[in-house]
Amino acid sequence: MTAPEEFAERLRSISRLTDIPLPAIAEEGEPKHRLEEFLDEHGDYAQCSGCKTHIYWFQHASGKKAPYVASGENMGVNHFIDCPASARFTKIHIIDA
Numbered sequence: 810m811t812a813p814e815e816f817a818e819r820l821r822s823i824s825r826l827t828d829i830p831l832p833a834i835a836e837e838g839e840p841k842h843r844l845e846e847f848l849d850e851h852g853d854y855a856q857c858s859g860c861k862t863h864i865y866w867f868q869h870a871s872g873k874k875a876p877y878v879a880s881g882e883n884m885g886v887n888h889f890i891d892c893p894a895s896a897r898f899t900k901i902h903i904i905d906a
């Protein structure tokens with residue numbers, strides 16, 4: 810079970826990396842739900858063709874794009890890191906859902 814503070818930290822991390830400000834309401838409410846809303850509002854929904862995990866693409870302030878896990882215990886984790894198909898994983902393997 811992922812601790813609420815972990816979801817809150819993932820949310821802050823994505824906000825920082827993407828320069829997308831957290832909404833004022835972001836300091837209130839359940840962190841997992843806030844993260845879910847942030848991903849849904851700002852990310853581009855897709856599915857990893859390597860493992861079928863549902864993801865959201867975000868563009869970092871650096872210009873690089875990164876996929877974040879859309880739901881579950883790993884929600885908000887960079888999918889480049891947690892993809893179980895990472896051995897054959899490249900950007901090419903991620904397609905739009």
Ligand SMILES: [Zn+2]
Nearest residue numbers: 857859860892
């Ligand atoms: Zn994957």
